[in-house]
Amino acid sequence: MLVLGIESSCDETGLALYRQGSGLLSHALHSQIDMHREYGGVVPELASRDHIRRALPLLETVLAAAGVQAAEIDAVAYTAGPGLAGALLVGASVANGLAFAWGKPVIGIHHLEGHLLSPLLAQRAPAFPFVALLVSGGHTQLMRVQDVGEYEILGETLDDAAGEAFDKTAKLLGLGYPGGPAVSALAARGRPGAVVLPRPMLHSGDLDFSFSGLKTAVLTQVRRLAEPLDEQARADIARAFVDAAVDVLVAKSLTALKRTGMKRLVVAGGVGANAQLRAALDAAATRRGFAVFYPELDLCTDNGAMIALAGALRIARWPEQARHDYRFSVSPRWELGQPQPA
Template sequence: MLVLGVESSCDETGLALYDTTDGLLAHALHSQIAMHRAYGGVVPELASRDHIRRVVPLLNEVLQRAGRTRADIDAIAYTRGPGLAGALLVGASFANALGYALRVPMIGVHHLEGHLLSPLLASDPPAFPFVALLVSGGHTQLMRVDGVGQYTLLGETLDDAAGEAFDKTAKLLGLDYPGGPAVSRLAEFGIEGAYELPRPMLHSGNLDFSFAGLKTAVLTQVRKLGNVCEQDRANLARAFVDAAVDVLAGKALAALKQTRLKRLGVAGGVGANTQLRARLNHDAQRRGLKVYYPELAFCTDNGAMIAFAGAMRLQADPEQVQDGYGFGITPRWDLEDIRIPAPVAG
């Protein structure tokens, strides 16, 4: 079965072709970072208009790369939510119009499920069950993943997501959008221990997160310093990254201990952070655990994860095929709402 995936939940247009026999055949992505940088963040209306311009050329690109035609497509998966309403509508309307023209089945995919399953696209994928640390611009969650559609929330952020804290810290330090990668790069030049920032909820006794206080601590320090020199900026970036990584790694390892699992899958844009990966790899090796990551290209939003998640869902529960081509979107959507009932033994 050849599945076309369409991702348009925010500021990246991604399309991909995934074959359930041959794996990922081709993927293409257009990022809007350059366009939104002038505004310091994503402008929803501009994002939606750009998706409209990009989606058809990207479809032609992935078909050409894969050596396939539109007639070869057996099913279409698209991001139904969560995300920006206008951006989601572009991908959903395009996917359903194409599905109607080709008379192929459709399935709306949860954006976070795409991220959760993205480590399975790697050459060395984790086996079920595993704990997933989902760290992106808008979400920070720990999930137990027992199979496709079998997700149990273990903990989540009570305020800012880790990615939001990275972006807000970047603004405080005068760094360009997107802030996360810029903070991480600057932190490499910082002196360890030059500033001490809090590790919110690290010892809370549960698996929830909080990053608003960490961001506020950076703000307080910036105000104390007044005119921040380049080395102070690097030191603050280092202190922030060290604190965020301590919390993320500490909670992830606590989740593995609580569930008695030995496999951790890391997904989402912050999952590409080099400091976080180094810390998780180090701690996992000491404890006899293993960490799995998607390829860097699949950490941020992309069509491959949507095509893959749609293909896995259609295989796990073929009855999920959309009824007709009258589509809807779900800008706010709880991941646990898409749970597939576990098969009954015997």
């Protein structure tokens, strides 16, 4: 089965072709970072308009790269939520329009399920079951994953997610958009221990997270130090923030593995590309004797490949989920593991 995946939930337009038995044939991505940087964050209306401009040219790109014709596509998968309503509607409209024109079935996919399954596209892919640390945008969750569609939330953020805390810390330090990579790069020049920040909920006894207090601690440090902050001071604060966030994410992940008795940890989502987090988890895996898996770096951000994969896996397991009526809705808010809200 050859599946076209379309992702348009926020500020990246991604299309990809995935064939069961062969794997990922091609994928193409357009990032809107340069457009939104001027505003310091995503402007939903601009994001939606840009998705409209990019979708069909990207389709031509992935078809050419894979060396296939549109008529060979067996199904179309698209992100149905969560995300920005207007941006989701663009992808859903394009997907259903193409599927209708081609006479092919279509399936809506949960954005976070795409991230969750994206490590299956890596050369070193995990087997089911596993514990997943999902750190994407406004989501930070630990999940028990038994199989495709079988997810149990073990813990989640109670306020700011890790990605949100990275972005807010970047603004406090005068860094550009997007904040995560900028904070990580600056932290690499910081001195360990020069600034000490709290590890929120590190010893809470559960698997939940909270990063709003860590963001507030960064604000307190910025106000305490003389302004304007010199480069070393900013780097030291960034290092302290990254160290604190990574400590919490690693500790909670280890606790989840211990409580579930599992030996495989999957890390997915944008923060999963963070070099400090990967290094800390790799070191912990060596010490504790478990295996840790990541998506390829170019598939950590939003992308069509993860949507095509999730669509193919769902259709293979539940063929009835692929629709031929081409009626659709999108769900800006949608909890993973629950039916799509009406």
